[in-house]
Amino acid sequence: DVKVTQSSRYLVKRTGEKVFLECVQDMDHENMFWYRQDPGLGLRLIYFSYDVKMKEKGDIPEGYSVSREKKERFSLILESASTNQTSMYLCASSWGTGQALMYFGPGTRLTVT
Amino acid sequence: QQQVKQSPQSLIVQKGGISIINCAYENTAFDYFPWYQQFPGKGPALLIAIRPDVSEKKEGRFTISFNKSAKQFSLHIMDSQPGDSATYFCAAQSGGSYIPTFGRGTSLIVHP
Numbered sequence: 001d002v003k004v005t006q007s008s009r010y011l012v013k014r015t016g017e018k019v020f021l022e023c024v025q026d027m028d029h030e031n032m033f034w035y036r037q038d039p040g041l042g043l044r045l046i047y048f049s050y051d052v053k054m055k056e057k058g059d060i061p062e063g064y065s066v067s068r069e070k071k072e073r074f075s076l077i078l079e080s081a082s083t084n085q086t087s088m089y090l091c092a093s094s095w096g097t098g099q100a101l102m103y104f105g106p107g108t109r110l111t112v113t
Numbered sequence: 114q115q116q117v118k119q120s121p122q123s124l125i126v127q128k129g130g131i132s133i134i135n136c137a138y139e140n141t142a143f144d145y146f147p148w149y150q151q152f153p154g155k156g157p158a159l160l161i162a163i164r165p166d167v168s169e170k171k172e173g174r175f176t177i178s179f180n181k182s183a184k185q186f187s188l189h190i191m192d193s194q195p196g197d198s199a200t201y202f203c204a205a206q207s208g209g210s211y212i213p214t215f216g217r218g219t220s221l222i223v224h225p
Binding site: 004031033040041042043045048050058090092094097098099100101102103104105106107 | 119122144145147149154155156157158159162164202206207208209210211212213215216217218
């Protein structure tokens with residue numbers, strides 16, 4: 001069974017902390033994505049990567065960075081967490097372009113206090 | 114700019130009723146239209162998808178209707194069940210793109 005796993009389901013951090021969210025996929029997918037989900041705003045793309053060590057900004061990259069050192073792993077980094085980054089974070093992966101099925105992880109609910 | 118507009122934002126239906134969610138798009142390069150279903154505490158998962166060479170696709174109680182000239186597509190859930198209660202996202206993607214464009218989602222509640 002294909003799987004995208006995220007390191008934490010729930011995370012509570014303090015303002016100013018550096019936060020790492022980890023995502024691992026076991027499907028040998030080329031593409032990996034980080035989204036944040038907020039009520040009424042849907043899924044907003046933060047960053048994506050179409051190959052190892054490659055990254056592209058999405059719609060809302062400010063305050064975030066990413067790392068992809070291995071094909072199966074894609075990390076989202078909040079350099080200095082702020083309260084407005086309290087959200088649900090979803091990782092996803094897919095293969096190729098066009099009609100590519102996207103597989104999502106279960107999400108990490110991050111609260112920044 | 115919202116390239117895929119989804120409505121309604123929330124929907125309440127009685128058990129056995131028909132749930133209808135609508136999406137409209139602007140980019141004529143889109144050629145793949147998936148719907149994702151997200152249960153509470155889970156990530157979205159592909160429910161059903163359609164390409165613009167067909168006007169309708171049915172899988173069980175779920176049907177996508179597609180109107181290419183109007184640039185609209187919709188999800189119909191027949192005989193809606195409480196277990197269908199979830200958030201539904203429409204999406205659109207073009208052949209050369211890595212990234213689908215998602216609608217903002219519809220929260221569906223089916224009352225028993």
